Ligand SMILES: NC(=O)c1ccc[n+]([C@@H]2O[C@H](COP(=O)([O-])OP(=O)(O)OC[C@H]3O[C@@H](n4cnc5c(N)ncnc54)[C@H](O)[C@@H]3O)[C@@H](O)[C@H]2O)c1
């Protein structure tokens with residue numbers, strides 16, 4: 566497709582969406598806006614967008630599609646703001662928020678003006694946030710849930726899907742209430758469980774400092790998502806309180822059942838409890854796509870000339886700094902590219918940053 570897309574909120578999801586849209590529609594103009602100037606600059610340097618926003622209202626009013634990629638409280642505010650502007654009749658506004666009921670209620674402001682709003686939620690992500698963590702393959706094979714609103718034309722839903730073809734996601738239309746019940750169970754509720762597990766370990770940590778060093782394996786797997794952005798999760802949980810309260814009540818019942826099994830000391834019953842969970846989970850179509858390993862990344866804005874990568878790896882090697890991964894992010898001829906270098910530790914990244922800034926004039930970013 567040719568035309569103009571505006572992305573508001575250039576974080577993990579906004580940035581990954583920009584990359585996917587440009588992959589599927591190389592001739593598109595993708596304008597990006599973020600309240601953080603730094604994120605906007607990095608988004609442009611990484612080619613997740615083709616240009617930074619100069620006049621958001623004008624750009625939104627002339628766009629083919631506008632994606633709201635901010636935490637959901639901000640998305641509600643943006644819906645209020647944009648609905649007061651004069652959008653063209655062909656403009657589709659969509660979002661990527663993890664909740665849908667409150668967003669769709671707020672979207673009535675668009676419908677009252679005859680504007681087209683299609684709620685969206687790509688079910689893939691990471692505990693990392695910010696545009697630096699963007700990946701073109703983030704949504705590949707993931708479910709991309711859509712909540713079009715009653716009077717939205719089928720042809721507009723198809724037009725939105727065409728813009729999103731580069732995501733390689735599987736689109737699925739759902740009702741907003743059903744959306745919040747399902748994601749409440751499989752996404753929002755696990756997040757609370759992960760955070761509460763970390764809280765429990767933290768309480769013991771003051772009297773037993775060894776605990777955090779021994780908490781590997783299972784604890785690490787279960788608690789990974791507790792490292793996600795607290796602003797995003799504050800907003801999600803505040804949007805889905807009733808469903809989450811009910812799920813937590815059920816969880817208390819589940820825990821009481823486990824206490825009862827332990828009280829009984831019934832080894833067979835305990836075996837069956839674990840086995841039933843294992844059988845069910847082993848048959849779930851859990852996809853591995855979308856997870857981003859947590860390394861310490863450094864981004865270097867490099868000119869596009871032969872030998873520039875070996876120059877940088879050579880400088881790092883000379884100082885004995887090991888790297889675990891190095892990649893160029895979506896460069897095109899005649900413009901600068903961004904070299905993403907992953908280190909194993911924060912200390913290595915810090916040394917890498919000081920090595921590059923003290924021996925070259927290249928700009929470096931960390932997140
Ligand atoms: N992270 C995930 O795993 C994931 C997955 C699917 C959907 N989502 C949803 O996507 C949305 C974005 O999440 P993310 O992980 O990309 O967050 P993020 O923190 O990486 O990015 C959000 C960006 O929005 C910007 N922003 C905030 N308010 C703004 C405003 N008023 N105008 C312009 N920019 C503004 C922030 O500066 C930030 O750069 C959230 O609604 C979240 O619920 C997240």
Ligand SMILES: O=C(O)C(=O)C[C@]1(C(=O)O)C=C[C@@H](O)C=C1
Nearest residue numbers: 663687688689690691692752790
């Ligand atoms: O992989 C992760 O870190 C995520 O938490 C991603 C995850 C999820 O719960 O599956 C988180 C919130 C989004 O709304 C969608 C995806």
